[in-house]
Amino acid sequence: MNGAESLIRTLVDNGVDTCFTNPGTSEMHFVAALDEVPEMRAVLALFEGVATGAADGYARMADKPAATLLHLGSGLGNGMANLHNARKGKVPIVNIVGDHATYHVQYDALLQSDIETVARNVSPWVRTSQSTEELGADAAEAVRIASGPPGQVATLVLPADVSWGEGGAVGAVVPAPQGTIADEATLDAIVTALGRGRKTAILLGRRGLREEAMTLAAQLAATTGARLLGETFPARMERGARLPVVERLAYLAELASVQLDGLEDLILIDTKAPVSFFAYPGKKSYLVPDGCQVHTLAADDSDVIGSLEVLAARLGGKAKPVVLQQPSRPNRPRGKLTADSVSEAVGYVLPEGAIVSDEAQTSGVSLPTTTAGAPRHDWLTLTGGAIGQGLPVAVGAAVACPDRPVLALQADGSAMYTIQSLWTMAREQLDVTVLILNNRAYSILNLELNRVGAGEPGPKAKAQLDLASPPIDFVAIGAGLGVPSIQVEDAENLVDELQRAFAEPGPHLIEAVIPQVFTPFRLKAMPRVLGSLEHLPSPLARAVKRRLQP
Amino acid sequence: MNGAESLIRTLVDNGVDTCFTNPGTSEMHFVAALDEVPEMRAVLALFEGVATGAADGYARMADKPAATLLHLGSGLGNGMANLHNARKGKVPIVNIVGDHATYHVQYDALLQSDIETVARNVSPWVRTSQSTEELGADAAEAVRIASGPPGQVATLVLPADVSWGEGGAVGAVVPAPQGTIADEATLDAIVTALGRGRKTAILLGRRGLREEAMTLAAQLAATTGARLLGETFPARMERGARLPVVERLAYLAELASVQLDGLEDLILIDTKAPVSFFAYPGKKSYLVPDGCQVHTLAADDSDVIGSLEVLAARLGGKAKPVVLQQPSRPNRPRGKLTADSVSEAVGYVLPEGAIVSDEAQTSGVSLPTTTAGAPRHDWLTLTGGAIGQGLPVAVGAAVACPDRPVLALQADGSAMYTIQSLWTMAREQLDVTVLILNNRAYSILNLELNRVGAGEPGPKAKAQLDLASPPIDFVAIGAGLGVPSIQVEDAENLVDELQRAFAEPGPHLIEAVIPQVFTPFRLKAMPRVLGSLEHLPSPLARAVKRRLQP
Structure with a gap:
């Protein structure tokens, strides 16, 4: 051999x-x-x-x-x-x-x-x-x-x-991985924190965002009055109807700070204390409020479930009912294509058991709201910030789960880093529906150019963020790579095509040309971002609105 | 600031x-x-x-x-x-x-x-x-x-x-770069080598393949009887009618070894002693014949022209006439598209002053022959072996030289690593003609699979080298990225479309679907490779044929 x-x-x-x-x-x-x-x-x-x-x-x-x-x-x-x-x-x-x-x-x-x-x-x-x-x-x-x-x-x-070379020898079968349980000192500190009536949140990441862990954490939250938060960019989050409600932290540090405001204890489950994605002049990078105590129940090498169970046993008491997401769908959207109507269409059609690869970027701000009550699904996000991950992740998810529909929600600029993914989808006849949200811009950079305080941009700067000249025709590219592809005209048409794509085997590409969510070069858009927080408990949403709309 | x-x-x-x-x-x-x-x-x-x-x-x-x-x-x-x-x-x-x-x-x-x-x-x-x-x-x-x-x-x-941050200060203007002249000991050794009537070659690389250096080196070769060789993958080679004839080393070590066979002295001008691109079981990596003395007249930090001039002065004597490439074009090709007929079409139409970005891979084996006598042009090759370089290099060359036509000769598999280049060509309206040589395979791997002795491949191995399922439609992709694109049917059609593309401003893409040069999974192709050596001095070509066709 x-x-x-x-x-x-x-x-x-x-x-x-x-x-x-x-x-x-x-x-x-x-x-x-x-x-x-x-x-x-x-x-x-x-x-x-x-x-x-x-x-x-x-x-x-x-x-x-x-x-x-x-x-x-x-x-x-x-x-x-x-x-x-x-x-x-x-x-x-x-x-x-x-x-x-x-x-x-x-x-x-x-x-x-x-x-x-x-x-x-x-x-x-x-x-x-x-x-x-x-x-x-x-x-x-x-x-x-x-x-x-x-x-x-x-x-x-x-x-x-x-x-x-000859002389190969097959290697041994390796034992299944084992994690460690939180130690006594950590458990003591967390039990104390949860017991003293302070403002506390449990922040779930990675393995903490799977059903079993979320449910255990939600029971802890219900029992102790702690809030349940989720990291901004999970590798995989199980969500949808009848799963615990977890409030994901916003990408924008301005919003995440509001979500974290006033916390006195923060308990981490397989994630880090939240920091800003980028640095911005005059703004803080570390988002945990001053004086808030941070406790790590489970980290990289932990047994997440085991640690949650041990903590629950320590806390004792009768588990209170957990807040579960109620089933709900947006109304069937009508009229012109916008980031909102596209997100509503996704929420309206998302099939049971779908796997969503989310690289929708700015065009996806309402997706958390419109899909929260959809039938149970998995949500995969951009874990490291390096764009061009959404389509490949959809390929891999479809190979792993051939019996589940995969939906890739893909922004135009990011799509172009790994557009070759479409060919593998066609070659393997993967059941992936690619929905291109094409706003013909690096729209997030319009927002970021303002956030970093780079001043009023001139024509050369604006041109660096503009993908309209020439417009990218994703239908042509999809067809060129062997994927049946169509551009939709309006929201009704989009719903029909999504349903058709989910009903038929093999890959499909749907291109929706939409306006940018963020008016270029102004932070006027901030109130629009609130759309993404409407799935939050309403007192928090109101607090965010107060903070951002003075 | x-x-x-x-x-x-x-x-x-x-x-x-x-x-x-x-x-x-x-x-x-x-x-x-x-x-x-x-x-x-x-x-x-x-x-x-x-x-x-x-x-x-x-x-x-x-x-x-x-x-x-x-x-x-x-x-x-x-x-x-x-x-x-x-x-x-x-x-x-x-x-x-x-x-x-x-x-x-x-x-x-x-x-x-x-x-x-x-x-x-x-x-x-x-x-x-x-x-x-x-x-x-x-x-x-x-x-x-x-x-x-x-x-x-x-x-x-x-x-x-x-x-x-504020407080920026504009940096100084840096002096123009200076190289060093070959030292006396090196010059002595080279003068001795050239003077003793042994089999000697001058191998030109990098800056040695520009007109002035090539001409100086050709004069040395003519005066001393040395052969003039060029490295396999130059960053830029000036070539065509009325430039000195330089015999480029072949990619295949089996062929390059024949080219180098019998050499007793090898003089390097801004390049390294030749080695095999990859290792192959039982074959040598270092291609210089045993006992051949290697002399470095000019290396990385050298003044190439200065060193050549000093050497010429040392040798003295009257310069003999240099062998210049005679102007010639292939006949206008007719009939079906093959790697050969496509290469003939390129040689037939190549405009004066063209810049050729060559990532044609196996489909380009006859290009050296068919373009050798074309009007003067620059040839840019894949200098580091990392495919996906041809289209970007064409973009940069066209930005640098807006008044010169750029021709990108691009294999299909390699094209797909940086296909996004087409959009920049369209956006900047660059005068690039992209000719896709689409043989629907990683054809070179068919050859390499055999060369490395990996045995008779099964269906899974064959599938890894096959790009036919689904076929990539480069016309659709080109159009999707804003480049006027067309597929040609036969050689006449290709000539017409190349001429049209060169005549019109802005980018054009032409797709030629052609059979593979190398019959999959057999080294039957080796005699075909000889086509790439037909521009060699005929005694050498005959030697190669003797060696390879026992």
Whole structure:
């Protein structure tokens, strides 16, 4: 057995049976070995950012890692932005990067580069396999590390001669990951905090936003009077009708600060204390109010469920009823296409069990409201801020869950970083509905240009944020990549096309050309942002309105 | 004056008046400052790989660096493959990467990553500007370092607060770069080598492939009987009718070895001793014959022209006539589209002064032959092996040389890494003709799978190299990105459309669907590769044929 075959068999034995690929010459033995191991599915991408983002989306839904197959340092570079997103979301990926043969490195051939150093930026664990004999064991270790906790990108660099050499040995099956339970001192502090009647919130992130953890946390909140918050950009949030209501923190620090205002204790469940996404002149980066005590019940390496259960046992008492989201849908929208009417259409049609990959950016501000009471679904967001993640994540989610409808809500500017995803959707006939929200601008930068205080922009600055010249025709691009594509004219038409797309198998692309939510270059838009907070408990929404509309 | 303005003014004062951009929030002050400095042209890209590749193409043609503007570590990651290509080609780029405000870094916000470490992989010089006051001087230093010799990627990391702070000071104008002349010992050794009647070749790379250097080298070759070789993947080669004939080394090590066979002395002019692109089991990586002496007349930091002139003076004697390429064009091709007929069409129409960005890969094997006698033109190749460089380089070349026609010869698979380039061509109305050579495969991997000895591939392996399902419709994609696009039916049609595209201003895309040159999964193709060697002196071509067709 050559190295490549031992590697693939080790992955499969450890449950890693899907590999998102964009191979080159140095990966040819891996490619050839795919036929020796029928259990491994290889999904080809036209660009490495699609492969890495798909591995991310896959793991979020499958709760186990996929592998990638990338070509040398340049392929890793192309895949890096979405590996960054996976890193920030603590999503497990076994990231396999082919390299030159070990003896070839000394010649500094054209594609030679320092793979390990680049990989360390996105991957806490990096190992270049040194021999064919050790490759299987290295692969098993990569799976163990990737699986966590915390989930992470584990990079295995695969020299061509290690791959093609004979003498491969299949690696062991690694034990299932175990987390740790919160220690006594932490539990004591949290029990005290929850018991003293102060303003307290429980902030849920990552594994805390799955049904079981949310329900346990919601019971704690109901019992103690704490508020239940969710992190701004979760890797995966289970939501919809009859799940606990969790108030997600807003992207805009101006709004998140209002949400956090007055808190005296903040309990973190698998997330960090909130900070501003960017720095803004004269504004605070750390968003926790002064004097608020921060407690970490569960962190990266924790057993989240176990820690919540132990805390509940400590608190004792009778669990009060949890606030569950009531089923509700917006009315069927009519008339012209706007970010609002598109969001209403999404809420109106979202099917039971849908997986939503949300990279709608500014055009998505009302989505939390319009979809809150839809049938139960999963919501996947941009975990690391590197745009171009939405379409690849949709690919991976659809591969992981072939029986569930996937909806990619995709802003135009962000779509163009990894538009090649559409081809993989067509090739694999994935059941993905891509809804392009095309406002023909980097609209968020219109807002940010104002927020950073860069003054009144001139024509050259405005042109840098403008995608209208030429307008991007996503219907043509979708068709060019093999996805049935259509532009919709109005909200009724959009509802019809969404329903048709969900009813038919395979991928569909729907383009909705809409105005920008934010009037360019003015923060006039701020009151509009409040739309995104209308799912908040009304006293808070009123507080936000008071603060922002003096 | 804020930091951003001082930065842009410093760049402009130093002749860097073009910036290829894909900005985000942390770059908004730079964007706003564009309107303060009218001399700076900002060219927006939809993807960072387009921006970095365009900066590369610009510098190859303008002989001075452009700047980039990238957003944080993820933007740098997206731009890295083409920065790698620029690094390998020693092409100057002032690579500006925005960062979080210095005081924001401690919070490890979602987009936080280690920019410097990633940058070092492509950029020998990396500096994070520490204060607004120093930014102008830092920018001047970046231009100085980038300009070389050798040309290089110099990365200036720009924290948002350094950019937005007041107190900026415009940096000095840096002196023009100077290279060194070969030392006496080197000259002595080369004079001796050239004088002893052994089999000698002069291998030209980089700056050695420009007219003045080529002519000097050709005179040396004519005087001494040395052969004149060119590196396989030059950043820019001046060629065509009435320029010296330079025999480029083949990509395939099997062929390059034949070209180098029997050499006793090899004189390097601004290039390295040739090595195999990849390693192959049982084959040598270092391609210089055993016992051949290697002499470096000019390296990275050299004055190439000066060194050639000094050597010529040392050799003395009367210059013999140089072998110049005779003007010739292929006949007008007819009939079906094949890699050959497409290459003939290119040779038949190539206009005087054209700039060719060549990423035709396997479909381009006859291009050296069919274009050798075309009117004088520049040929830009894939300098670092990271595919997805051809279209961005065409963008940059067209920005640098608005009065010259640019022809991008682009393979289908490679095109899809940076297809977003088409939008910038449309937006800037660049005079680029994109000819897509669509063989619906990663055809080179069919060849490489065989070369690496990976055995008879099964269906899963074959599928990894196949781009036919679904077929990519480049006409639709081109139209979707604003470029007038057409698919041609036959060779006559192709000639007509190429002529039309060259005659009309603005970008055009022509898609030619052609069969693969290499029969999949067999090295049957090797004799076909000989087509690429037919421009070689016939004794060598005969030697190659003897070696490969036993």
